[in-house]
Amino acid sequence: MAALEEGFTLTAVPLGSGPDGPLGVEQSDKTDQFLVTDSGRTVILYKVSDQKPLGSWSVKQGQIITCPAVCNFQTGEYIVVHDNKVLRIWNNEDVNLDKVFKATLSAEVYRIHSIQGTEPLVLFKEGAVRGLEALLAEPQQKIETVISDEEVxxxxxxxxxxxxxxxxxxxxxxxNYFAYVQKFNSRILSKYTLLLGQEEKSVTQSFSTSVDRKFISLMSLSSDGCVYETLIPIHPSDPEKNQRVVRSLLLKSVVSGNARSGVALTILDQDHIAILGPPLSASKECLSIWNTKFQTLQTSKELPQGTSGQLWYHGENLFMLHGKFLTVIPYKCEVSSLAGALGKLKHSQDPDIHAMTHFVNWETSQGYGLESQNSEQSKRILRRRKIEVSVQPEVPPYIQLLAAIQKDSEKHIEVELRKFLAVKRTPHFHTIIGDAVIGLLGRYKAEPSFYPRNCLMQLIQTCVLSYSLCPGLMEFALEKTDVQILQLCLQQFPDIPESVTCACLKIFLSIGDDSLQETDINMESVSDYTATIQDGEIEEQTEILQNGFNPEEDNCENCAQELIEKPQAATEESTSCPVTGKRAALLENATMTLPGIHPPTLNQIMDWICLLLDANFTVVVMIPEAKRLLLSLYKLVKSQISICSELNKIEVSFRELQKLNQEKTNRELYSIEVLELF
Structure with missing residues (x-):
């Protein structure tokens, strides 16, 4: 269970004189003290337990603080930025900010970060990062631009x-949203494109993160009132490459989708998040705690005076602006369990008796009446258990994925799949992907209601599958008439049987246009083949179509000339096509691609072979092992010549037919004609 305790106003001084409320609430070097930065000119140091300010500092009239003040935990000093570029450093003894240390920087600052165990970092608005010490040594140093133009x-x-x-x-x-992860031990900056999930069609309003050993869990609260999660690997397989990660739905409709302001999100622990905003059933804003593991609302508190849509979390206190005053609401979150999430956790202890803690303080254990011998024995048992726990091997991600496929929900399988795809690929990656597909299809056969379409799409897009590795996948897609999966398979599988290809063709030709219109199909294969007629002019295509149609032929130019000379009605009729764009994308995209990032074209391969033969003709002819190669090349060239000859005959026949059709337009008499094709 989780509970919100009675809140209290930290100070009677109104805050948030700016349009967006306070700039920030940051921890000081003392556990119970916090720096509150107003959006105007003031920084106040509060002691929460005493509910009173310990100090206040303001910039002079005409200046404005543009960055929340932070504490340098290494020195105990405070740092703030005003007017975007002016950095100030002071301590508790200083009274006037105008007389403390000042450094004018060469670029505008977005935020200063400071945490225990390292020096403060300065993040500039263009994405560059500098350590405080290096920046103070040369304040006017050149700051590079990391993000692109119009990126904020x-x-x-x-x-x-x-x-x-x-x-x-x-x-x-x-x-579009992008995530940049800067690791300072290796100086690596990784960029990720945050792809919208299938359900998400809204603007992101708030972010929060948590971190474990392998992943950064990035949660976002969007304007549709839902919470989405993105898993970003801490150790990416290709740090220099712009990678793509998908946001998945975590909690649905936690706040009203009509809320335009007063919405915020923060992660409290592994299983609990705090949400600030009006719920679906109420118009007033609320502070609520949700259990993400069991997707249940744990507790909520109404905020009748409204908020600024800002929520800060430090220790076991939540800070927010309630009305115009900074309010602190303590909270408690117990270890997540099903009974606790449902509010049915029973406590066997007498409420008058203090519950025993979950750990033993060995230095004070004598005070509990424990014998010294028992204490030493318990110590040995505890040490042995710690050793046993520490030597247990970590379960590999692919084992977790395959285990989740057998019994867990589709949502949980998607989470495990994203974890597995985020780690570095192993030599057996393709076989694991194949096993995952087979496992999903096997569970679908056993449970017809289980339809893991999203998981199958992600697995296919790894580009390591083949028909022989997962033979039931295309049959599954044919059964479901899932043309999107079939299109991906046809584009990527090199070993599809002819019967399956024919079955796909039948599906593509028979499916209705209405169904195709609602289906997400890759249109890249037909994006360059469309010709438009505007203002009586025809924009001729410059690419050769894959079905053999060549717009550069003379007959096409004649046809274009005829279209220009015909009336507008005839022009419109001639430009209409019986095949829609999406159906054409399914039928025309039949190119054979070679593996690799930049595979050679067929012409490049033929040129290379010709150059090889020309440069080493004598050597090739004299080598006995080359006779089989020469014989194969000879047969290939002979067959190609034969094919070209037949195609030329067909071309000539079509030209004759075209001439006859042109002559027919001038004849008014009935006639019977016989055309012989040789």
Whole structure:
């Protein structure tokens, strides 16, 4: 269970004189003290337990604080930025900020981050990062641009992973979101494109993160009122490459989708998150705690005076602006369990008796009446158990994935699949993917209601599958008439039997246009083949179509000339096509691609062979082992000549037919004609 305790106002001084409320609430070097930065000119140091300010500092009239103040845990000093570029450093003894240390930087600052165990970091608005010490040594140093034009930083977080600092910041450009992860132990900056899930069609309003040994869990609260999760690997397989990660639905409809402001999200622990915003059943804003493991609402508190849509979390306290005053609401979250999530956890202890703690303090164990001998024995048992736990091998991600496929829900399988795909690929990666597909199909046969379409799509897009590796996949897609999966298989599988290809062709030809219109189909294969007629002019195609149609032939030019000379009605009739764009994408995309990032074209391969033969003709002829190669090449060339000859005959016949059709338009008499094809 989780509970929100009675809140209290931290100070009677109104905050949030700016349009967006306070800039931030940051931990100081003392556990119970916090720096509150107003959006105007003031920084206040509060002691929460006493509910009173310990100090207050303001910039002079005409200046404005643009970055939340933070504490340098290495020195105990405070740092703030005003007017975007001016950095100030002071301590508790200083009174006037105008007289403390000042450094004017060469670029605008987005945020200063400071946590225990490392020096503060300065994140600039263009995405560059500098350590505070290096920046103070040369304040006017040139700051590079990391993000692209019109890309804006929306949110950022700084944390430690294995005692190494890691910075993540989220940017937005034209409705698209990107995540940048900066690891300072290796100086690696990784970029990720945050793809929208199938359910998500809204704007992201709030972010929060948690971190474990392998992944950064990035949660986002969108304007549709739902919470989405993205797993970002801490150790990416290709750090230099712009990678793509998909957001998946975590919690549905936690706040009203009509809320335009006052919405925020923060992660409390592994299984609990706090949500600020109006729920579906109420118009007033609320603070609520949700259990993400069991997807249940644990507790909520109404905030009748409204908020600024900002929520800060430190220790076991939640900070927010309630009305115009900073409010602190303590909370408690117990270890997540099904009974606790459903509110049915029973406590056997007498409420008048203090519950025994879950650990034993060995230094004070004598006070509980424990004998010294029992204490030493318990110590040995505890040490032995710790050793046993520590030597247990970690379960590999692919074992977790295959186990989840057998029994877990589709949502949980998607989470395990994303975890597996995020780690570095092993030599047996393709066989594991094949086993995963077979496992999903086997469970579908046993449970017809289980339809793991999203998982199958992600597995196919790994580009390591083949028909022989998962023979039941295309039959499954044919049974479901899933043309999107069939299209992906046809594009990627090199060993599809002819019977299956014919079955796919029948599906593509027989499916209705209405069904195709609602289906997400890759249209890249026909994007360059469309010809448009505008203002009486024809934009001729410059690409040769894959079905053999060549727009550069003379007959096509004649046809185009005829179209120009015909009336508008005839032009419109001639440009209509019986095959829609989506059906054409399913039928025309039949190219054979070679493996690799930049595979050679057929012409490049033929040129290379010709150059090889021309340069080494004498050697090739004299080598006995080359006779079989020469014989094969001779047969290939002979067959190609034969095919070209037949195609030329067909071409000539078509030209004759075209001439006859042109002559028919001038004849008014009835006639019977016989055309012989040789």
């Amino acid at each position: 930083i929306k949110w950022t977080k700084f944390f430690m992973v294995f005692r190494h600092p890691v910075l993540i910041f989220i940017t937005e450009k034209h409705g």
